[in-house]
Amino acid sequence: MLTPWLVGFILMWMIPMFISIYYSLTDFNLLNTPSFVGIDNYIRAFTKDKSFYQSLKVTFIYVLVLVPLRLAFALFVAMLLNKKHKGLGLYRTLYYVPSIIGGSIAVSVVWKQIFGNQGVIMSLLNAVGISQTTSLLGNTTTSLGVIILMGVWQFGSSMLIFLSALKQIPYSLYESAQVDGARPAKMFTKITLPMLTPTIFFNLILQIINGFRVFTESYIITDGGPLDSTLSYVLYLYRRAFNYFDMGYSCALAWILVAIVGIFTIVLFKTQGSWVHYEAGRE
Amino acid sequence: MSQRMKRIMAAALAGTVALSAGACKTAEPEQEEASQKVTEADLKTAAEDGDAKEVTIKIAWWGGQTRHEQTQQVLDLYSELHPNVKFVASPSGWDGYFEKLSTQTASGAMPDIVQMDYLYLTTYAKNNSVADLQEFIDNGTIDVSGIDEKLLNTGQIDDKMTGLVLSTSMLSFGYNPDVLAEAGVEEPTADWTWSDFIEMSKKVHEATGKYGPAMDTALDTNGFNYWVRQHGQSLFSEDNKSLGYTDDKICEDYFTMWNSLMEEGVLPNPDEYAQIATLGQEAGPVVTGDAAMIMEWNNYASKLSSVNDKIKMVTPPMSDDSDAKGLWMKPGMFFSVAETSQVKQEAAEFINWFINSKEANDIMMAERGTPVSSEIRDYMISSGKLGEQQKAMFEGVDEAAAICGDTPAPDPVGMSEINEAFKNAANSVYYGQATAEDAAAAFREEANSILERNNK
Numbered sequence: 001m002l003t004p005w006l007v008g009f010i011l012m013w014m015i016p017m018f019i020s021i022y023y024s025l026t027d028f029n030l031l032n033t034p035s036f037v038g039i040d041n042y043i044r045a046f047t048k049d050k051s052f053y054q055s056l057k058v059t060f061i062y063v064l065v066l067v068p069l070r071l072a073f074a075l076f077v078a079m080l081l082n083k084k085h086k087g088l089g090l091y092r093t094l095y096y097v098p099s100i101i102g103g104s105i106a107v108s109v110v111w112k113q114i115f116g117n118q119g120v121i122m123s124l125l126n127a128v129g130i131s132q133t134t135s136l137l138g139n140t141t142t143s144l145g146v147i148i149l150m151g152v153w154q155f156g157s158s159m160l161i162f163l164s165a166l167k168q169i170p171y172s173l174y175e176s177a178q179v180d181g182a183r184p185a186k187m188f189t190k191i192t193l194p195m196l197t198p199t200i201f202f203n204l205i206l207q208i209i210n211g212f213r214v215f216t217e218s219y220i221i222t223d224g225g226p227l228d229s230t231l232s233y234v235l236y237l238y239r240r241a242f243n244y245f246d247m248g249y250s251c252a253l254a255w256i257l258v259a260i261v262g263i264f265t266i267v268l269f270k271t272q273g274s275w276v277h278y279e280a281g282r283e
Numbered sequence: 284m285s286q287r288m289k290r291i292m293a294a295a296l297a298g299t300v301a302l303s304a305g306a307c308k309t310a311e312p313e314q315e316e317a318s319q320k321v322t323e324a325d326l327k328t329a330a331e332d333g334d335a336k337e338v339t340i341k342i343a344w345w346g347g348q349t350r351h352e353q354t355q356q357v358l359d360l361y362s363e364l365h366p367n368v369k370f371v372a373s374p375s376g377w378d379g380y381f382e383k384l385s386t387q388t389a390s391g392a393m394p395d396i397v398q399m400d401y402l403y404l405t406t407y408a409k410n411n412s413v414a415d416l417q418e419f420i421d422n423g424t425i426d427v428s429g430i431d432e433k434l435l436n437t438g439q440i441d442d443k444m445t446g447l448v449l450s451t452s453m454l455s456f457g458y459n460p461d462v463l464a465e466a467g468v469e470e471p472t473a474d475w476t477w478s479d480f481i482e483m484s485k486k487v488h489e490a491t492g493k494y495g496p497a498m499d500t501a502l503d504t505n506g507f508n509y510w511v512r513q514h515g516q517s518l519f520s521e522d523n524k525s526l527g528y529t530d531d532k533i534c535e536d537y538f539t540m541w542n543s544l545m546e547e548g549v550l551p552n553p554d555e556y557a558q559i560a561t562l563g564q565e566a567g568p569v570v571t572g573d574a575a576m577i578m579e580w581n582n583y584a585s586k587l588s589s590v591n592d593k594i595k596m597v598t599p600p601m602s603d604d605s606d607a608k609g610l611w612m613k614p615g616m617f618f619s620v621a622e623t624s625q626v627k628q629e630a631a632e633f634i635n636w637f638i639n640s641k642e643a644n645d646i647m648m649a650e651r652g653t654p655v656s657s658e659i660r661d662y663m664i665s666s667g668k669l670g671e672q673q674k675a676m677f678e679g680v681d682e683a684a685a686i687c688g689d690t691p692a693p694d695p696v697g698m699s700e701i702n703e704a705f706k707n708a709a710n711s712v713y714y715g716q717a718t719a720e721d722a723a724a725a726f727r728e729e730a731n732s733i734l735e736r737n738n739k
Binding site: 029030032138225 | 412553697700729
């Protein structure tokens with residue numbers, strides 16, 4: 001029963017992975033025979049490539065700003081939806097929709113129109129008297145903000161996970177807190193948050209990994225511009241591979257990204273003990 | 284998963300398959316050579332017998348819907364005339380075309396005939412992926428007598444004819460006469476200079492509030508190349524390992540000229556232009572009468588004649604203080620034949636017919652750009668089927684030939700990276716993040732390192 005899966009795994013994952021490790025050590029443009037250059041590609045990335053650092057910078061800012069915002073927003077909406085009122089199912093669906101469609105080309109195009117020079121946002125700003133010559137997307141200081149905003153908007157999957165975790169918190173905890181006269185804010189910080197830490201941890205890891213993989217938004221909306229201010233790491237990698245046919249080098253870039261994500265994950269797991277709260281006996 | 288990601292995945296997969304195939308290929312080179320010899324021998328016998336062998340030619344090109352339909356008609360017509368030749372066509376848009384082609388090539392499955400761009404011709408030639416067409420020119424299969432020699436030689440790399448040029452284009456300026464008239468500015472003539480151009484642009488803006496010129500001046504290096512050549516120098520050195528011009532002042536002046544026009548609002552800044560570009564060329568400001576001029580290729584007016592038939596073309600401005608011939612005939616696109624192809628002779632016959640036959644050109648109507656054969660150009664002008672703009676374009680080619688200098692050598696490997704570096708350098712000036720002087724120096728540094736890495 002496992003065989004088809006195993007064959008698929010070996011053919012589609014294992015072999016390409018090992019081949020790409022090999023390519024990362026070669027000079028290869030898809031047409032020539034790869035020539036072995038040792039770790040030259042890695043050295044080139046760290047010592048000679050300004051765009052590499054620019055794309056790293058952009059991606060780090062993206063991840064560090066996006067992930068906390070997205071999680072906070074997801075939790076906020078999850079708490080709103082964790083009550084009983086009319087049309088709850090509809091709301092839950094509506095809030096989840098952006099996560100399904102958000103990564104698509106079509107939405108990116110819409111986003112480009114909304115924030116562009118003649119888009120809705122600029123027209124509204126003009127209407128209230130704030131006139132600007134450059135649009136939010138055409139400005140090197142605000143363009144990344146627009147991309148991040150679009151990322152925050154896709155909070156649905158984290159929200160669903162939070163929602164199910166909220167339902168797991170025993171109601172008796174809140175009842176006894178109420179009896180003791182705790183205010184809602186106190187209940188949130190002393191009951192809800194601690195009980196949610198395992199879920200937050202899970203969401204955090206997931207979203208950081210996702211964040212480092214940002215591609216569609218910066219490719220479609222801004223194509224890395226203006227002036228590389230939205231050049232995400234994966235977009236740069238893609239350009240190296242398919243615009244410049246620098247396959248060996250882009251394989252090296254891919255492995256550097258794997259290492260970065262790996263380090264982030266390991267560090268987060270190390271800090272787990274100090275802030276993630278597991279219920280006694282479940283550890 | 285988005286379409287784009289799917290495409291990447293597909294490419295990655297194709298790449299993997301390609302690799303295994305490639306591995307087999309290198310392992311058995313002798314066998315393949317042997318089989319090729321057999322085929323050639325077969326061909327000869329077939330020809331001697333006068334009995335045409337059934338062949339299938341795989342052909343790939345990029346383009347829009349019009350080109351796809353026309354080219355398919357041309358292929359059908361050829362099959363009708365030569366019932367033994369069948370085609371397998373792979374039309375595609377520009378996006379993704381070269382991604383697909385390179386994976387196919389890596390796997391040894393390159394189509395027999397491929398439409399090739401100047402940007403990538405050198406890369407394919409250096410890797411010996413494309414066949415030398417000189418033997419077919421020498422044996423009379425491909426008739427090149429109607430093609431300007433300088434233009435024909437653009438396909439020559441390392442003494443091999445790696446691609447046969449199909450069309451030609453020249454850097455030109457398109458203008459909207461109505462806008463110029465509205466501003467009270469006289470229409471430019473072929474002897475106008477850069478200072479005339481700047482003066483006219485400013486006048487248009489002052490009188491009408493519209494843009495003077497409207498284009499992306501940082502899109503690629505073609506306009507800059509023209510500028511450098513007007514200074515009597517070349518963009519790239521002969522060995523393609525560094526920039527060819529020595530004085531960064533040339534580059535600095537170029538950035539400064541456009542930047543000061545932008546600062547005065549005469550020329551759209553990159554942000555404004557990005558918005559203009561999303562409207563598409565048919566709704567561009569020169570077409571709609573919201574700008575006076577545009578730096579473009581000489582097929583601009585004819586391409587847009589269905590939306591605005593008033594646009595006229597003129598050669599780009601002359602230098603104010605030099606006679607150096609900046610203009611050149613740019614090869615539009617090429618047909619290359621795969622080195623791995625088993626049907627090179629048939630492919631060459633088709634290419635000859637494609638370039639030199641009246642019936643093929645009657646269908647295509649110069650959609651790929653001005654045909655290279657002067658006989659075909661004369662034929663099409665006299666046939667009366669051309670629109671006014673197309674006629675002007677065809678005649679313009681012969682006129683401009685007088686002021687054209689040598690065609691620069693084919694683009695070096697890494698050209699798309701150079702374009703990106705140029706775009707970034709120019710935009711850093713336009714966004715006010717660097718002085719023109721610093722940007723010119725940064726471009727040199729970046730370009731030299733790209734060239735050195737790619738042209739060992």
